[in-house]
Amino acid sequence: MGSISDNVKYILDSVAEAAVKAGRKPEDIAVVAASKMNSAERVREAIAAGIKICGENRVQEMEEKLKEGAYSGAELHFIGHLQRNKVKNVTGKCALIQSVDSGELMGLISKRASGLGIVQDVLIEVNVGDEDSKSGVQVFRAEELAAKAADFPGLRVKGLMCIPPFDADAKKTQNYFQTMYNLFIDIKAKKYDNVSMNILSMGMSGDFRQAIAEGADMVRVGTGIFGMRQYHK
């Protein structure tokens, strides 16, 4: 791996290339730098190199880095599993909460946002591989959850997010991405209140090209930008 700045350039170029190949415009694909376990300094380096959105997984880590000014100049998204008791820590702090998977969570976010006098943008996370170990609403329940957004004026559902099974081969991964795209299009066509469906967040370091080919307009890249995460730290 090169420097963070070289990696960012490489990823942005690769995303642009994949976009063009899919008949889309490079600027229509948003790149989220998944910055978990990387210091504020490293995050700032990525932003200086052209990253416009950062995604964090853990609330405490995000709060520490926020204090250090890690994200200045970029938009902040929450992409990890969100516990009910942490809703107050992310609502209004993040431009987009990508990991909403229950009506209960929607209600809590909406209530908090209304208290702050804002409308919180969220994505519905779909457990596309139906894995016990993963968060996310089941595929066949996603539409029902989207329809529920009408009850919660403090939030707005902007689209869908998924993390397919890590061990899937290319063909299976493609199927998961196609399932997500079809779901995205179906829900969009229903025109539910509070649901706009213009962001399909899928694809990570290993499969973002494929995700873009299947209709992703937001990819989340960690390792490809920051290198391997040091889990022992």
Ligand SMILES: *Cc1c(COP(=O)(O)O)cnc(C)c1O
């Ligand atoms: C870590 C993470 C990513 C990025 O994963 P890489 O394989 O390192 O690119 C994307 N999305 C979520 C939700 C993550 O937690």
